[in-house]
Amino acid sequence: MSRFLNPAKIGLLALIELYTNKIVPTSSIVDVLSFITSYLIDNDIINSASSPTDQWQRAESMIDLVVSISDFEKVLTPHTAASGIPGRNLWYVFVDKLWRIDSLDALHGFFDNCSALLEKTKEELRRDAEMGIPPPAPDAIQLSRNSPFGAFVRRSQLEFTRLRFHDAIELWKDFVKYRKATAAYYGKKTPAFHELSFDNVLLTGESEWGQSVEAIASVAYDDVFRDDLNATAPVSTDDIEKILEFQIDQMQKYGNRVPLDIRHRFHNLITDSYMVPSLSHYLSYLEAWRAGDYATSFDYLHRYFDYTMQNRDRSFYQYALMNLAVLQADFGCHKEAIAAMLETVSTARENRDMTCLNFALNWLFHFGRAHSEVTQELESKSQMGTGKESLAFLRSRAKETGTWSLWSSALMSEAKMCLSHGESVATALEHLVRSSQILVERNMTSMIGSQLSINIALWDRLGVAYLSTTTCEVFLQCHARHAIFDDELKVASRQASMLTLKGKYDEALERLGTLDSDSLRAWKPNQYWHKFRGIIELRRDLHHNNLDGAELLLSQLLQSKSEDLEPDLAFSIDTLHVECLIRRGNLEEAFIKVEKMVVELREENKDVALRVRLLLLKAELLDKCGRPQKAFTIVVRATNIAWRARLIPYLWPAIGALANILSSLGEFEPAIQLLNAVLPRSLECENSTMTAKLYSHLGDANVGMAGKMPPKSNKRREYLMKGVEAIEKAFNHYSSVEDIEKQCEMMAKKATIMKAAGDYVLANDYAAAYLALRRDAAQLKI
Numbered sequence: 001m002s003r004f005l006n007p008a009k010i011g012l013l014a015l016i017e018l019y020t021n022k023i024v025p026t027s028s029i030v031d032v033l034s035f036i037t038s039y040l041i042d043n044d045i046i047n048s049a050s051s052p053t054d055q056w057q058r059a060e061s062m063i064d065l066v067v068s069i070s071d072f073e074k075v076l077t078p079h080t081a082a083s084g085i086p087g088r089n090l091w092y093v094f095v096d097k098l099w100r101i102d103s104l105d106a107l108h109g110f111f112d113n114c115s116a117l118l119e120k121t122k123e124e125l126r127r128d129a130e131m132g133i134p135p136p137a138p139d140a141i142q143l144s145r146n147s148p149f150g151a152f153v154r155r156s157q158l159e160f161t162r163l164r165f166h167d168a169i170e171l172w173k174d175f176v177k178y179r180k181a182t183a184a185y186y187g188k189k190t191p192a193f194h195e196l197s198f199d200n201v202l203l204t205g206e207s208e209w210g211q212s213v214e215a216i217a218s219v220a221y222d223d224v225f226r227d228d229l230n231a232t233a234p235v236s237t238d239d240i241e242k243i244l245e246f247q248i249d250q251m252q253k254y255g256n257r258v259p260l261d262i263r264h265r266f267h268n269l270i271t272d273s274y275m276v277p278s279l280s281h282y283l284s285y286l287e288a289w290r291a292g293d294y295a296t297s298f299d300y301l302h303r304y305f306d307y308t309m310q311n312r313d314r315s316f317y318q319y320a321l322m323n324l325a326v327l328q329a330d331f332g333c334h335k336e337a338i339a340a341m342l343e344t345v346s347t348a349r350e351n352r353d354m355t356c357l358n359f360a361l362n363w364l365f366h367f368g369r370a371h372s373e374v375t376q377e378l379e380s381k382s383q384m385g386t387g388k389e390s391l392a393f394l395r396s397r398a399k400e401t402g403t404w405s406l407w408s409s410a411l412m413s414e415a416k417m418c419l420s421h422g423e424s425v426a427t428a429l430e431h432l433v434r435s436s437q438i439l440v441e442r443n444m445t446s447m448i449g450s451q452l453s454i455n456i457a458l459w460d461r462l463g464v465a466y467l468s469t470t471t472c473e474v475f476l477q478c479h480a481r482h483a484i485f486d487d488e489l490k491v492a493s494r495q496a497s498m499l500t501l502k503g504k505y506d507e508a509l510e511r512l513g514t515l516d517s518d519s520l521r522a523w524k525p526n527q528y529w530h531k532f533r534g535i536i537e538l539r540r541d542l543h544h545n546n547l548d549g550a551e552l553l554l555s556q557l558l559q560s561k562s563e564d565l566e567p568d569l570a571f572s573i574d575t576l577h578v579e580c581l582i583r584r585g586n587l588e589e590a591f592i593k594v595e596k597m598v599v600e601l602r603e604e605n606k607d608v609a610l611r612v613r614l615l616l617l618k619a620e621l622l623d624k625c626g627r628p629q630k631a632f633t634i635v636v637r638a639t640n641i642a643w644r645a646r647l648i649p650y651l652w653p654a655i656g657a658l659a660n661i662l663s664s665l666g667e668f669e670p671a672i673q674l675l676n677a678v679l680p681r682s683l684e685c686e687n688s689t690m691t692a693k694l695y696s697h698l699g700d701a702n703v704g705m706a707g708k709m710p711p712k713s714n715k716r717r718e719y720l721m722k723g724v725e726a727i728e729k730a731f732n733h734y735s736s737v738e739d740i741e742k743q744c745e746m747m748a749k750k751a752t753i754m755k756a757a758g759d760y761v762l763a764n765d766y767a768a769a770y771l772a773l774r775r776d777a778a779q780l781k782i
Contacts (some may be wrong), residue, residue, distance in 0.1 A: 007178030028079035174234035292523025412437035422645030449487025463648025503737035692733030699726035
């Protein structure tokens, strides 16, 4: 196997020669040159705007070009030749060029003649003038030596001169096999074509050797005359390394696994290669890691870095430790992961590797935020401090070393910490703007997903759901192809969650279903995707009052909750568990569950929004128990925290709970004033359940006010009608999320109010509608 050359590169050289000889017509130059440059120029340059799917397809086409000549045929067949035999297309001229290389000696001559394609140096022009050789014509096409085409031609020449005789013969045989597919086509177009035209030595010696020429050919060319399905592909070491580096880059950049087609075809190329690059072990490690096969990934990781240590001393040891720490963290071995990453820090300091050191410190900070229970002892002994001090240190280090990605990441982490602690929204926005400026100035497209994810969370906390949804769409439409798949998955899940809050369950599931199935082959994204789909189905089952199906889903989700590293997902599962217990009427167990969650959040110092959500859950449980006044202190505290932290989606439910408590105390007028003030703003949150609950409280308060009015008075009837109107709106919002139990409750309230108003006909109609809803609920369970 050659280090660089293969038959496909000989074909590219022949095509470049046709271009310089002006055989390619002007109308076809763009297509031909684009085809050549797509295989010569680095992937990062030509594919910066391509999606991962397009880049994988291009990698597959690179393998196709190495294995078969058919890609040349697809490009050249539609184009006619600018010179030569009239009526012949560019494909025929190209094939004719290849068949004129009819011996090993002709192959040497082909590479020797490649010098004529290059622009001559001043020294060569002076020597030609002394020898009387005329200079090239002014309109002649010559390649600059430093251009991509010129560099490719010069390297091809150099690599061919370095080949040993045996390797040159193998290259010639591979070229004969590669070109063999065009024999039938060329034979039809060329009357002088002969079976032995592939080798001029055999063709001219046929008259002298007679019948024995076939025996000589079979000895010289082994399997050229045999269609061997197990024949090796004509691949070079350079091809293997390029495809390896491309696959590793794609897996590290986007977090995906190698598509199955490319994986199988690349495995065949590796099998055909007698020298396997050490990078193949690292690729196998990434593939096993993404697939969730931790035992195999450990094996390949040790195999790769053992090989590296034998050949490159200790300078790469810190990267082995870093990979090991990340792998152990995914495996759930958190203490071992921290130990490995701390050793990474020590080794990186020893080797003065600032890039690795900064990454390790950043990883330790984020890991500590996600698993504070594991890192408490480490933080108490650390001299770097915690929280803001750690981020300030990382930001200053990144600025000193010019590590822009770390600088931007530190700013985003500061913004996230501000939101998590309920601090100034303006400060969080300032950090986001500074981070965005770095991303734009440095064109760091891969980090836009993290940036927009925080923006989405910010708009969501401020209660502007429309801007949050729009940001999701902007990312998915414009930036998803540059970001890692995890970012795309999280944003798509956030969008599906917003659709779920509006009762659009099918659209939410369809949105998750549009994600790339090949990207979902990675184990962790696949688990997240399935769990999020399970959460949507669980929410729909609870609203349909299908408690048996909901409990079945809950049992599956709760089994793997401890393995899930996403706190938002775990919290959603816990809150849905509490809701299921409430709908079952098991309020005592639900209260115990909420208290346990409160203790855990207090110990781990989690997001302030989660604490407010739990306070509201406790208030709801006390209301279900018929003792809403006992929740007064809890609701006031939740309202105060939500107002200071600008947690608008939790502020309106807190005020609604406060209004409900006022109604229970007989203070109906203040309750009505509070609810009328917050209801228009609550609609901006686009949370149908929250809005329906506020309207329900408004209906209760209006009916309470009606009870204070004189019997049969206009005021009494006016407040009753206002109560019915509010209950009707609550019913509509509950209907949008398909909450059968709440629809029945609202319909029962309407029937009761109309009976109190003396309208028995409407009361009976509402009662009949209530019974119909109950029947529909029973059918949904079936």
